[in-house]
Amino acid sequence: MRxxxxxxxxxxxxDESNTLFSSLFNVEGPYxxxxxxxxxxxxSFFKNGPNKIELVQGTKEDDAxxxxxxxxxxxxxHIAFDVADIRAEMARLKAEGFTLLSDEPxxxxxxxxxxxxxxxxxxxxxxxxxxxxAASAT
Numbered sequence: 001m002r003x004x005x006x007x008x009x010x011x012x013x014x015d016e017s018n019t020l021f022s023s024l025f026n027v028e029g030p031y032x033x034x035x036x037x038x039x040x041x042x043x044s045f046f047k048n049g050p051n052k053i054e055l056v057q058g059t060k061e062d063d064a065x066x067x068x069x070x071x072x073x074x075x076x077x078h079i080a081f082d083v084a085d086i087r088a089e090m091a092r093l094k095a096e097g098f099t100l101l102s103d104e105p106x107x108x109x110x111x112x113x114x115x116x117x118x119x120x121x122x123x124x125x126x127x128x129x130x131x132x133x134a135a136s137a138t
Contacts (some may be wrong), residue, residue: 001081001089005112005130005136006061010065010077014042014057018056021046022054022094030055040067054080054109056079078116080128086113089129107133 011017014033022029030044030072039118040063046053056077068077083089087106094100099118108114108130 001083001129003082004051004080005080005128006054006110007076007129008054008056008078008080009057009075010068010072011057011074014055017055018044021053024116027031032110033058034038034109036107038106039063041110045110053110066072067092078126078128080114080130083129083131086129086131090115093129098122105131 003114009017018030018033025046025048027046031048033042033044034040037059040058040060042057042059044055046055056065058064058069060066067079090100090105099121101116101118105115108128110130111133112130113131113133114131117124117129
C-alpha cells in the first residue's frame, strides 16, 4: 500500500452534502460526480490539498451504503489505499488472513479497480484497495 487514496463518507443526500463540503473546503463543488450502477451508488470527489474525499450515496433501498446509513448513520464509511498491483495485494492480504469481500477486483469510481477488506478482519474499519485502470484497460 502506497498511500491513502481517499476517505469515503456515506451520505443520505449527495446534493446537500456537495453543498456542505463545497463550503467546508471553500471550492465551487466536487471535481467529479459519477454513478457506479453495479454497486448501487452515486459518488462525488473533492480534493483538499493532496487529500481526496469521496462522498457516497446509495441509489437503491438494498445497496450497501443505504444499509450502512440505516444501521450507523452518515459518516466515515471507508479508507481507501492506493496500490501498485491490486491482485498481488489481494493475494498478500488473503495469505495474511484478511477476509476480502470479492475474489476479483471490480471497476469502481474515479477510474479505479477496487476491492474491499471486510471490517471484521481490520479492527472494524472497511478498507478499500484502489488501482488506477490503465488507459488500455478501460
